[in-house]
Amino acid sequence: MTIKPDIQGLLIYLTMAGYLLVFLTAVKFPKLAKAFFAGSFVLSLAGLIYRWTVVGHLPMQNMFEVFLFLGFCIWPIHILSRKILNRNDSVLMAVDAALGLIVLFPAGFVFNHHPQFLPPALQFWLFGPHVAAYMLAYIFLVKAAVFAAGGLILPSRGEQLAKTTADSGYRLVAAGFPLLTLGLFLGSVWGKYAWGDWWGWDPKELWSLVCWLVYAIYLHAHYAWPKRYSLQHVLNVIGLFCIIITLLWVNLSKIFSGLHNYA
């Protein structure tokens, strides 16, 4: 755990404070919370641009930058989700703000932000879009899992709650799954040019395939048994679990060795 006593750190902490304010005010003062949310977005944008000028390339090359980018995506995706879910309530805002806090925490306190030179394999223009597609997909899918978990955990208010959460979960997966596929696609093109293989059977690749398959299973289960809400919820939560493993476990634990260890 480290604190970043510089402009970059300040921008991250201010954004986090903004998200915290949104979270605290969302239910009682929704109008104020909306303003805080937009303000936090501006701060996160400033943090991203600042990073860009410091490192001089698209800031999407290491874990710090990836989480910084995630923190920046929270508000635009919140706005989009309001449209996708056709709901504009305080709970959605509080959940999204909490998500913002969670994704910025590693950028603010865990990962080191000293700029690094890129290994040659990373110096390829497709790398940024590859990571960005995955990150955007992850945000949608995490939100889908939040609804699914809600459907599983909340004291049952009968059929209606199960139906609403299942529908919201499905819509969010439908938003994220194409992006997950795009990430896989761009990754394979990049792999072909950097290493000569579009697929390398490396643990991180296999875990990302697992995620993709779990959501494919979810979509087919949704088609085959549209009314079995708990099954859909459970698959959705399993999907989130696999995303977490893909994103963190392979990197943080040194259990596996493979191509993606520096990412």
Next chain:
Amino acid sequence: MKIRQYLNVAVLLVLTVFTVFSIYGAFLGAEQAKVFFNSRSMIVFWCFLLLLFGVGFFVYASLRKRFSLLMIHAGCVLVLTGGMIGSQRGHALLDRLLQKDSFVKGTMLLHQGQSSNQAALDTDTGIGELPFTIGLKEAFIEYYDKPAIRFYFSDATDSGFTIPAEVGKEIELPDDRGTLQVTGAYQNFKMRRVNGRMMPYEAVESGFNPAYELVLVLAGKPPETFFVFERFGMHAMPGRSYRADYAAPRMVKDYKSTLQVIDKEQVVKESTIEVNKPLYYGGYHFYQSTFAYDTSGPVSGISVSSSRGVWAVFVGYGIIFIGLVLQFWPTLLKGGTQ
């Protein structure tokens, strides 16, 4: 009706089995996972998966009639097929059918001026033959023979400039952009406050923090001073449009090979390869992989990999993506149930 219900379950089961295999493969590690997924028993699985898609197109009218669903599932078939064609066994099978002779992966070791159509195979001790010849016109490796400082403009896409890490060295930047000079060196760099300003100094107390002071003079701008540290990699310089890094002696700067493709006694293609910049010809990609020197000069190790099936895979992925977008995104924007 009944058959669809069974098939629904079958699809879910097969996808679940695929997931379990992938998790197992992740625990095996890349090398063994590759062996596992290419094993004889896994071929049965791959063929079964393909068959399932075929049956699916036959049984479910929506898979044929809804364009987006057709794209998604046909794309999956393309990726699978491309992968199978591109594999070791896929090559062997197709070669037998087409009476060709190809290989999946190999390495060529070429001396400067030498040419060859043979590659040592990665998979066994055999030799793979290309239907054309690759000549190594020139091979060059660049080392940092002395400590150096690498300097990059943020907007540049090239590999930057190198200046020896010695006090007094100066380089001219191209396009009359200005000059860069090494103006100082420290063994134990520290900063202290002098008259309210932070100033660097050579600390006498114990410690080891070698650093270089550089001055950049850009045309029409006041000189800017910055520091590069031997032990701390790149130094953040907020608000500046450049970056710099310390390069240790004997660090490889770059290696490149200029290759010529000779087909039917004629040079049909020439290009310089380096990491991330392969040469493509006649179904193979050629990558810069190793470099060495022997008594007769530089030897370039070039890894050759067949691109059979790759296009099917990429087109397949593209079709899946577009199909998914068409299937899902338009309805999302119409709004959901409250």
